[in-house]
Amino acid sequence: QVHLVESGGGLVQAGGSLRLSCAASGHTFSTYAMGWFRQAPGKEREFVSNINWSGHNTYYADSVKGRFTISRDNAKNTVYLQMNSLKPEDTAVYYCAATSTTAWNTPSREFDYGTWGQGTQVTVSS
Numbered sequence: 001q002v003h004l005v006e007s008g009g010g011l012v013q014a015g016g017s018l019r020l021s022c023a024a025s026g027h028t029f030s031t032y033a034m035g036w037f038r039q040a041p042g043k044e045r046e047f048v049s050n051i052n053w054s055g056h057n058t059y060y061a062d063s064v065k066g067r068f069t070i071s072r073d074n075a076k077n078t079v080y081l082q083m084n085s086l087k088p089e090d091t092a093v094y095y096c097a098a099t100s101t102t103a104w105n106t107p108s109r110e111f112d113y114g115t116w117g118q119g120t121q122v123t124v125s126s
Helices: none
Strands: 004-007 010-013 018-024 032-039 046-051 058-060 068-073 078-083 092-100 120-125
Touching: 004 092, 018 032, 018 092, 018 120, 032 068, 032 078, 046 068, 046 078, 058 068, 078 092
Parallel strands: 010 120
Antiparallel strands: 004 018, 018 078, 032 046, 032 092, 046 058, 068 078, 092 120
16 A cells, blocks of 8 residues: 655646656555546546556546646656646646556546545646
């Protein structure tokens, strides 16, 4: 079991960038696929991106494709979400999540993930 802590959120103007980090405790981080999800006020939590255990397979929601980049550093037990060209509609609480799998493809459904961080707020002003 890993414990996840997100950081890097904040207030940014539209068109700006932020990099979120998700630090994981535990010695088995490299056996977990990781995902980023977000929840805007009054909306359900939605999938943003995921990355498989090795970092060689990534997947993005259409709404962020070409603007966000997910990556991981297994030596540092950390997964990142680089967010560029931010839009006001990207405003949300961003959560990282972990699922224990070494499959090539990583799930993108919320209920496939058993471990969640506490979330970090991202606010994009227009």
